[in-house]
Amino acid sequence: MIINHPLLGPRDAAEFVYLGDASLIDRPDWEDPDAAEKYYEYLYLRDNPAGLHRELWFHEQGDRSWLVVTRNTLTHEITNVELARDVAKAQGRSR
Amino acid sequence: MTDKPINAPTATLREAHGGGSATYVEQPNRLAGGLVDHGRALNFDFDGRVLQGHPGDTLASALLANGVRLVGRSFKYHRPRGIFTAGSEEPNALVELRRGAHQEPNTRATTVELFDGLEAGSQNYRGSLGFDLLAANDLFSSFLSAGFYYKTFMWPQAFWEKVYEPLIRNSAGLGRLSGEPDPDSYDKGFLHCDVLVIGAGPAGLSAALAAGRAGARVILADEDFRPGGRLNAETLEVDGMSGADWAERAVAELAAMDNVRLMTRTTVHGVFDHGIFGALERCTDHLPTSGGKPRQVLWRLYTKRAVLCAGATERPIAFGDNDRPGVMLAGAVRAYANRWAVTPGQRVAVFTNNDDGWRTAADLSARGVEVTAVVDPRNTQPRAEIPGAAIRMGDAVAGTRGRKGLKQIELASGGTIPADCLAVSGGWNPNVHLTCHQRGRPEWREDIAAFVPGKDLPVGLTVAGAANGSLSLAAALLDGETRAREAVESLGFKPAKHTPAKAEDEAVELTPFWHVKKGRARAWVDHQNDVTVKDVKLAHQEGFRAVEHLKRYTTLGMATDQGKTANVLGLAIMAECTGKSIPETGTTIFRPPYSPVPIGAFAGRSRGKDFRPFRLTPSHHWAEEQGAVFVETGAWLRAQWFPRPGETHWRQSVDREVEMTRGSVGICDVTTLGKVDIQGRDAAEFLNKVYINGFAKLAVGKTRYGLMLREDGMAMDDGTTARLGETHYVMTTTTANAGGVFRHLEFCRQCLWPDLDVHLISTTDGWAQYAVAGPNSRNLLRKIVDPEFDISNEAFPFMACAEITVCGGTPARLFRISFSGELAYEIAVPARYGDSMIRALMAAGEEFDVVPYGTEALGVMRIEKGHAAGNELTGQISAQNLGMGRMVSKKKDCIGNKLSERPEMNREDGLRMVGFRPVDRSRSLTAGAHFIPRGAVASMETDEGWMTSVAYSPELGHSIGLGFIKRGSERMGDIVRAVDLVGDSDIEVEIVSPHFVDPEGERLRV
Incomplete structure (x- = not known):
């Protein structure tokens, strides 16, 4: 596979390490009254779509960016690649 | 080369070797012309017989030229088998190549390029090829039909290991491995291009020319050593010249283009995601030795577009005893005659359901070979005049005669016709393999009765020529040109203006005809796995009707040829049984690789130590000088201990290193952290x-x-x-x-x-770091650390750290931390000073009798101090288990804090890490032992935990251990059993504090 890195251009997937569903970005608030339940869902419940899947890849043999890659699990077509940091900030994550 | 005659076929190859180009041994089936160099002779050895061929020959063509028809025994029934095809689809002619460690089994004689001194042997027989003891299997064939193994080896169960398995293993497999390490080297390579053209036949050459002339970066890959594909095997003309001449001209033009890379002997074997293709280049297989160069290169091709021009594979018709040596595919017979100037027989008969088969009769007849019959099941007019041949329209071949080679064919209408070669054509199957490697499913095309590539092709790939069902030469040339133009245009190139190559549209009409129902003899479908028409019918009868079930039940298409000549025929017979059409019955799809790729090529240079290279610490060379024993830790090689003269057991070295460190000072390389x-x-x-x-x-x-x-x-x-x-x-x-x-x-x-x-x-990697541990560690460091830095206990207490300089200005970092439990430091210097640093430390420590210690002594001392390490941190251990539950801050957010609060992880009777010592101090503990209450039977129910780390403590003089046990921290002084069912030990141990040495930590702070 080839991942079109937003900063570095097309790179072979062998340079990357795969983590999993991009929902791992959405770490719940630890002070939420339902934190226990929310953490359980965050860590253990995943969708397994036959189709578009947003997932986290780490450019370990490269610039060490975490990327959110939108990949079709049926065809392996990659339709979008974003810096995970930008995605996290757009989703309201800060510090 | 000197001239030395070969006297008899029994001469050894060594005698014949160096035999000159002017010395000829008669090749009874050699014709004139063709694309071999008749002026030079090559000697080769087949089963101990010295034979001759010419440059341009394959092993198969040279064997046929010499009249060798029996080349191997079949997989299951050990039936005599001959050469069946002229390409990589060959199911029968599998041979062992070369000798000694270079021996390679299951190579297809049809793709092996002949060289002087080649040694080959037939395989899969016991006794001799001519008289195979295992041919007895054939007599019991009625018991060995599909599903035999499933039905027979079921009972009694006790027979499985002692009788059935050895029996099956003994008769399984085809060729033999040398059993020695492969002495050849293999490499991997990466190439990029705009357009990859797969196959250099008429469509491929035409496509490569169009793309190359447009200026695109082109790779043209072909599995053959001579580009041209069927152009070299046919007598059809292109642009008014012979196909082979046109191919040669096209290749010359491509070779002159800087933007085109022509890769012969290169099989594109797989299509992967995003335009990546796998290809195997056989660099030195056609040479006597690899001469130190990589034998094969596994290429990864990064492409923007690809045009698949893989051609088509002819399929047989099934009839009784259709596996007899001499029965061959019609297109192959024609290729041997036209390209290799060899007739596979002296009297050739043709059995065809299509017009293409007639060209075999016509071409051979034109070359002066006697054609005895043309049998065509179609009730139409003969397609050509073949002088001297019996023309039987509306008839079929129902059987064959001849013991180890064909002598006569039997007609369905009765009667026999003499023939020592029968050329069979059941039509052509487009080579759709690569179009299936993603999700593509081929579609049935009624007019050619074959599967063609479906619509769901791999991204960027188009198909041209016979691979796309365009079976005539004119269509292939045009198709290749068109697909390549489309490809380069989509990339922004402007196709060059030129006149496309022209050829006549030859007739390719066909009427589907799959197998001859008349006759009682077995009719073979898959020659390599010995699957017959009867087996397919049996699969149907027993309910294995889906294509995937048919395949697994009968092993149809599961051999090394992956059923290239067999799959569609098998499917057609199943369709007859079910009464459905072929597309309704199923589709055969393919996975990579297209043809076998050696494991060695996948491994490339990642063999032996290069499979997983070690990282070496900056003190490695120094440690080697000290005679250290090394161990792999993570990606690193670390010193495990440093034996001294007279020490015969590792424990002697390790105990000494611990004692000397605790007694004075020791040094350990901790760079790898x-x-x-x-x-x-x-x-x-x-x-x-x-x-x-x-x-x-x-x-x-x-x-x-x-x-x-x-x-x-x-x-x-x-x-x-x-x-x-x-x-x-x-x-x-x-x-x-x-x-x-x-x-x-x-x-x-x-x-x-x-x-x-x-x-x-x-x-x-940036810092070399050394632990300096022991009561004299400060005294030693004072000699190294530059005097302006005060490292006294007051100025630089336990857990202090600082950026300092050593040895007169070398930058360093000093940490007062201790893993050993002694007064200890870790000193880090930039990695390039690492070697000097260890030498300086050792020199400075001489007066304190400093000792280098390895990972074993490190481990002993950390167990004595109760520090958790890799043995404890298994990924299934929580902070609570480690006795650090209270460290999880409630006042701040941190990774893991919320789910640490789960009730299960906070059970009263949870596991706790504690220390263990044997009640009988002379006993040795074993890691991995489980803790069982006294008097209880060792079982899952009574299991209370397990031992993680053990060591002999030189300080205490007995074995000690760390482990996890339920409520451990509340059970100090309890006695339990440490039961090791693997090591067969069961000893009583006492639960103690994990801090065996200096529990108050006084030594750390002095």
Whole structure:
């Protein structure tokens, strides 16, 4: 596979390490009254779509960016690649 | 070369070797012309017989030229088999090539390029090829039909291991491996192009010319050593010249283009995601030796577009005894005659259901070969005049005669016709294989009665020529040109203006005809796996009707040829049984590789020590000089212990290293521990989030132990982190987890808290670090550390850290931390000073009798101190289990804090890490033993925990251990049993504090 890195251009997937569903970005608030339940869902419940899947890849043999890659699990077509940091900030994550 | 005659076929190859080009042994089936160099003779050895061929020959064509028809025995019934095809689809003619460690089994004689001195042998027989003892299997064939193994070897169960398995193993497989390491080298390569053209037949050459002339970067790959494909095998003309001449001209034009790379002997074997193709180039297989060069190269081709011009494969018709040597595919017979100037027989008959088969009769007849019959099941007019041949329209071949080779054919209408070669054509199957490697499913095309590529093709790939069902030469040329033009245009190239190559559209009409129902003899479908028409019918009868079931039940298409000549025929017979059409019955799809790829090519240079290269620490060469014994830890090679003269057992060395360190001073290379440089205004807050314990209040110049959890609350890693400045920390990780922890930290930084002002750099390789431990460690360091730095206990207390200089100005970092439990330091210098540093430390320590110690002594001392390490941090162990539950801060957010609160992880009777010692101090503990109450039977129910680490403590003089046991921390003094069912030991142990040595930690602070 080839991942079109937003900063570095097309790179072979062998340079990357795969983590999993991009929902791992959405770490719940630890002070939420339902934190226990929310953490359980965050860590253990995943969708397994036959189709578009947003997932986290780490450019370990490269610039060490975490990327959110939108990949079709049926065809392996990659339709979008974003810096995970930008995605996290757009989703309201800060510090 | 000197001239030396070969007297008899029994001469050994060595005698014949060096035999001159002018010395000829008669080749009874050699014709004139063709694309072989008749002027030069090549000697080769087949089953101990010395034979001759010519440059341009394959092993198969040379064998046929010499009249060799029996070349192997079949897989299951050990039936005599001959050469069946002229290409990589060959099911029968599998031979062992070369000798000794170079021996390679199951090579297809049809693709082996002949060279002088080639040695080949037939395979799969016991006794001799002519008289195979295992041919008795054929007599019992009625018992060995499809599903035989499933039905027979079921009972009695006790027979399986002792009788059935050895029996099956003994008769399984075809060729033999040498059993020696492969002496050849293999390589991997990477290439990029705009357009990849797969196959250099008429469509491929035409496509490559169009793309090349447009200026695109082109790779043209072909499995053959001579580009041209069927152009070399046919008598059809292109642009008024012979096909072979046109191909040669096209190749010359391509070779002159800088933007075209022509790769012969290269099989594109797989299509992978996003335009990546796998290809195997056989670089030196056509030479007597590889001469030190890589024998084969596994290429990864990165392409923007690809045009598949893989041609088509002829399929047989099934009839009784259709596996007899001499029965061949019609297109192959024609190829041997036209390209290799060989007739596979002296009297050739043709059996065809299509017009193409008639060209075999016509071409052979034109070359003066006697054609005895043309049998065509179609009730139409003969397609050609074949002088002297019996023309039987509306008839079929129902059987064959001849013991180890064909002598006569039997007609369905009755009567026999003499023939020593029968050329069979059941039509042509487009080579759709690569179009299926993603999700593509081929579609049935009624007019050619064959599967063609479906619509769902791999991205960027189009198909041209016979592979796309365009079976005539004119269509192939045009198709290749058109697809290539489309490809380059879509990439923004402007196709060059030129006149496309022209050829006549030859007739390819066909009426489907799959198998001859008349006759009682077995009719073969899959020659390599010995699957007959009867087996397919049996599969149907027993309910294995889906294509995938048919395949697995009968093993149809599961041999090394992957059923290239068999699959569609098998499917057609199943369709007849079910009464459905072929597309309704199913489709055969294909996975990579197109043809076998040696494991050696996949391994490339990653063999032996290069499979997983070691990383060496800066003191490695020094340690080698000391005679150290090394051990792999993570990606590193570390000194395990340093034996001294007279020490015969590792324990002697390790005990001495521990005693000398605790007695005076020892030095250990700890460079391999992961180091992460953490800087930024929010560095402290970041550490607070990734460690369970707090780091924000750590003073500058201080170091602290930290435990890191995964989000599920299990311990991930531990280590010390030093605060070198207000916004500057240095974290250490365990050796094995260095990469994973760094990845995790970057995840936290980029994905969870993107606005924290913090940056990370892995500096593991940047610093050489040594632990200096023991009561004399400070005295030793004073001789190294530059005098302006005060390292007295008052100025530089336990857990202090500082940036200093050593040896007169060399930058260094000093940490007063201890894993051994002694007064100890870790000193780090830039890695390039690492070798000098160990030598300087050892020299300075001479007066204190300093000792280098390895990972074993390190391990002994950490067990004596009760420090958890890799044996304990298994990924299933929580902070609570480690007795560090209270360290999980409730006042701040950190990774793993929430899920650590789960009730199951906070059970009263949870596992706790404690120490163990044998009640009988003379006994040795074993790691992995499970704790069982006294008097109980060892079982899952009575299991209370397990021993993780054990060591002999030189200080205490007996074996000690660490382990996890339920309620461990409340059970000091309890006696339980440590039961090791694998090592067969069962000994009583006492639960004790894990701090065996200096439990108050007094030595650390002096």
